[in-house]
Amino acid sequence: MSEAKDLIKKMCDLQNSTEEIQKEMAGWSGVVQYKLDGEEFYVEYKADGTCEFKEGVHPSPTFAIVASPDFWAAVLKGQEDAVSGFMMGKYKIEGNIMEAQRLAGIVKKFQGKFNL
Template identity: 30%
Template structure:
């Protein structure tokens, strides 16, 4: 299993349905040459290995940054400010990711 696939598997396991109440958004992740998206709707989360046609926000980063942010080793906002994460679309949604997928 690829490192990226493992990170998304962990994200699915850590998903906080309570934090997702009222959220109906699609988070696109462009990780190196892999494309993933998380559909968060009605307190549920589905993570799919593919590119979405109309994501709410798209986050681009390398696999190392994804791993560091999702493990809590690196703060997502700091990584964004340092240019390690690029965001397009509704950038405010990116700030919700730490609530939706809390670090273990």
């Protein structure tokens, strides 16, 4: 398992066990598919503020992140900026790019409060 996949799973576990994060996430639902150099998995975000980490490919994700595991781990740890990385072509977004902006907000919430 790549460090990026491990961090994404950890973020989902933290979200499910932390009422503060659930309150911040409540009201948004969607599926984020990750394609990290052969690793394919997704996170289902639910309107109640919880999430589920699942292996494989979702049939209709809200959007997909296509990146190298090393780059995405750096984004999750705050060493790379997701927006500038996208603009510079360091990774791709497939699907609803507007909803993908929500992910940047999610990542920043974790970076500010939890040591990933």
